[in-house]
Structure formats: structure tokens, C-alpha cells
Amino acid sequence: xxxxxxxxxxxIFNELANFLEVSNxxxxxxxxxxxxxxxxDEEKEWLKNLKIINQKYQILPNFATASFQYGxxxxxxxxxxxxxxxxxxxxxQFIELNxxxxxxxxxxxxxxxxxxxxxxxxxxxxxxxxxKERIGYDFSIVRDLFEPxxxxxxxxxxxxxxxxxxxxxxxxxxxxxxxxxxxxxxxxNTLNEFEKLFIEGSKNIPYENLLLSLVSLSWKxxxxxxxxxxxxxxxxxxxxxxxxxxxxxxxLLNFADDIESYIGWKPKENEALxxxxxxxxxxxxxxxxxxxxxxxxxxxxxxxxxxxKIRNSIVHFRPAIxxxxxxxxxxxxxxxxxxxxxxxxxxxxxxxxxxxxVDNDN
Numbered sequence: 364x365x366x367x368x369x370x371x372x373x374x375i376f377n378e379l380a381n382f383l384e385v386s387n388x389x390x391x392x393x394x395x396x397x398x399x400x401x402x403x404d405e406e407k408e409w410l411k412n413l414k415i416i417n418q419k420y421q422i423l424p425n426f427a428t429a430s431f432q433y434g435x436x437x438x439x440x441x442x443x444x445x446x447x448x449x450x451x452x453x454x455x456q457f458i459e460l461n462x463x464x465x466x467x468x469x470x471x472x473x474x475x476x477x478x479x480x481x482x483x484x485x486x487x488x489x490x491x492x493x494x495k496e497r498i499g500y501d502f503s504i505v506r507d508l509f510e511p512x513x514x515x516x517x518x519x520x521x522x523x524x525x526x527x528x529x530x531x532x533x534x535x536x537x538x539x540x541x542x543x544x545x546x547x548x549x550x551x552n553t554l555n556e557f558e559k560l561f562i563e564g565s566k567n568i569p570y571e572n573l574l575l576s577l578v579s580l581s582w583k584x585x586x587x588x589x590x591x592x593x594x595x596x597x598x599x600x601x602x603x604x605x606x607x608x609x610x611x612x613x614x615l616l617n618f619a620d621d622i623e624s625y626i627g628w629k630p631k632e633n634e635a636l637x638x639x640x641x642x643x644x645x646x647x648x649x650x651x652x653x654x655x656x657x658x659x660x661x662x663x664x665x666x667x668x669x670x671x672k673i674r675n676s677i678v679h680f681r682p683a684i685x686x687x688x689x690x691x692x693x694x695x696x697x698x699x700x701x702x703x704x705x706x707x708x709x710x711x712x713x714x715x716x717x718x719x720x721v722d723n724d725n
Contacts, residue, residue, distance in 0.1 A: 409463025
């Protein structure tokens with residue numbers, strides 16, 4: 364269904380008028396005037412035929428993403444980012460905006476007037492006195508009064524091939540990693556591991572948790588979202604053998620869910636975590652040993668129990684549970700090692716975590 368140009372323009376200029384109203388600016392607005400963003404023939408085609416695929420996905424109060432298709436190509440939209448991203452052209456490619464794209468996105472994604480927009484600036488640029496009944500505006504004038512919009516084409520050789528909800532989160536994670544939206548002092552090694560997972564990781568990773576970890580303002584909550592990705596794996600190793608023996612056609616993840624739902628069984632978290640970390644790559648365990656040595660002055664001991672105590676210190680607030688305080692370096696190393704654990708196990712259990720183990724081609 365094509366976008367209605369008249370309706371789109373009405374919405375955009377009504378938003379600007381409403382912004383003035385709530386700003387208590389006592390300036391009369393002639394609502395009989397027909398205001399519109401000027402478009403040429405090519406831009407009209409963009410406006411009419413641009414199709415939103417993923418609606419606005421709010422990541423931070425001032426940052427959201429979306430996606431659309433036009434002319435057989437896929438596009439990624441960043442809303443609220445302070446500046447455009449110069450990045451790997453094989454992943455996403457920055458494109459210049461035009462009047463059709465701006466009009467369509469402001470309307471379809473219901474993008475807000477910029478929080479820092481000056482009401483007097485809006486009056487001077489939009490609602491100035493005019494004898495004309497129809498008033499056209501250059502798209503750049505209108506665009507600059509709304510939250511920033513940047514658009515990127517997804518090339519054919521991009522690792523992000525399909526615009527489903529998960530892919531949008533993965534592209535968003537890639538974008539955030541390479542932007543100024545990361546608040547915590549992650550090392551380059553940790554940031555690169557985030558990026559590797561967003562680009563190459565198993566489709567079954569809970570990518571929203573990875574993204575929330577990356578944009579977190581707090582180290583402990585950043586770690587907690589990473590821990591949740593590991594927690595999802597706890598039943599897998601415990602039930603894998605039974606799942607195979609019983610030749611169950613549903614996924615191992617669904618099998619584990621049924622076991623917990625119907626008979627109330629679930630693995631002990633510390634034991635499951637111990638097993639996962641013990642069998643994780645040496646690179647992950649070495650980093651964890653270093654963190655343990657930094658905190659406890661000893662590398663030896665159970666790494667899973669060490670991580671589990673950190674988790675408990677965050678989610679519980681009982682007198683018997685000691686609150687753990689790390690410096691930035693230790694938090695970063697803990698998260699880096701956890702990302703390596705996630706990469707290894709989600710890759711290993713790719714098939715078992717799939718929606719179905721049945722080959723649909725047969």
C-alpha cells in the first residue's frame with residue numbers, strides 16, 4: 364500500500380504546530396494554509412513506494428532504529444544518532460537523504476520533533492506570515508527540526524540478509540558498537556567480540572540481551588544481560604543425551620521448556636554454569652582466572668561458582684550476600700570472557716536450539 368502524500372504532509376506539519384502549542388508560544392497559526400515538503404518526480408516515487416519492514420525499535424530514550432525496502436533494496440534507519448556512521452561498506456552503506464525518504468519516514472515512523480528544537484526557530488522557518496495558500500518547504504529545513512535520521516543501504520553481500528526483527532536488532536548492535544552510543548569503557552577486544560557476535564553469531568543468541576548489555580549505563584546490568592544469554596543454555600547440556608535417546612523431534616530448547624513446565628525440573632544454576640565454563644574454550648577460562656586472581660588474589664578454584672557469586676551479588680540484596688565491587692577493567696574482562704562462552708556454546712548447539720530439528724525439505 365503506497366503512502367498518502369497529503370496525509371503524510373499533514374501529519375508532519377501538525378506535529379510542528381503541536382510542538383509550538385505545548386511550548387506555550389502565543390503565535391497564531393493559519394491552519395487553512397496547505398504546507399508540504401517539496402518533491403521532484405523521483406522523490407515522489409520514494410515517498411509513494413517506500414515500504415516499512417520493521418517499525419521503530421526503541422533502544423535508548425533518544426535512539427531508535429527501523430528498516431524499509433525500496434526498489435528491491437533493503438535499508439536500515441538510525442533515529443536520534445548524533446552523526447552518521449562511517450563503517451565497513453560491505454555491511455551497511457550510508458546514503459544521502461531526499462525529500463521522499465524524509466517525508467515517508469517522518470510520517471510512517473512517527474518521528475518526534477527534536478527535543479532541542481527552538482519554538483521560535485520553527486516559527487521563523489515554517490509558520491512565518493505568507494500570502495500563499497500553498498507553501499512548499501525544502502526537505503532539509505523540515506528534517507533539521509525533527510530527531511536526526513540517517514539511512515544506510517544493506518548491500519547484497521552484507522551478512523545481514525533478511526529484514527526480520529532479529530536482523531534489525533543485530534544491525535542495531537553493529538551500529539551501536541561503531542557509534543558514540545556506548546557509555547561504558549569497554550576495551551577494543553570486548554567491543555570487537557560484540558561486533559563479531561552481531562555479524563557472525565548463531566541465529567539463536569538472544570541478541571536483544573547483547574544489545575542491552577552494550578548500551579547499558581551500568582557495568583553490573585551490562586553483565587547481567589550477558590549472563591542471561593548463558594543462563595538460557597543451562598538445561599541444554601543436562602538434557603541433551605535424553606533428547607537424543609528419546610528421538611524427540613521438537614527442539615532441545617522446547618523440550619527443556621516442557622520438562623520445566625510440566626514436572627518442575629530445572630538444573631541447579633551453579634552446577635550448570637560450572638559445567639558450561641569448564642568445557643568452554645581455554646581463552647574464556649584464562650580471562651576468568653585473571654579476573655578471579657584480581658579479586659580473590661588466587662586463580663585456582665571453581666570458575667563457575669565465582670561467576671555465580673557475582674550474579675547473586677547483583678540480583679539479591681540479602682545480608683549474607685556480599686556485594687562485589689569491580690573496577691572497569693575487571694568488569695570488561697568478565698564480560699569479554701562471557702561473550703566467548705556465548706559464542707562457543709551457541710555455535711555448538713546451533714541445531715539443538717533451532718525451532719525444529721525436522722528437515723522441512725524432506
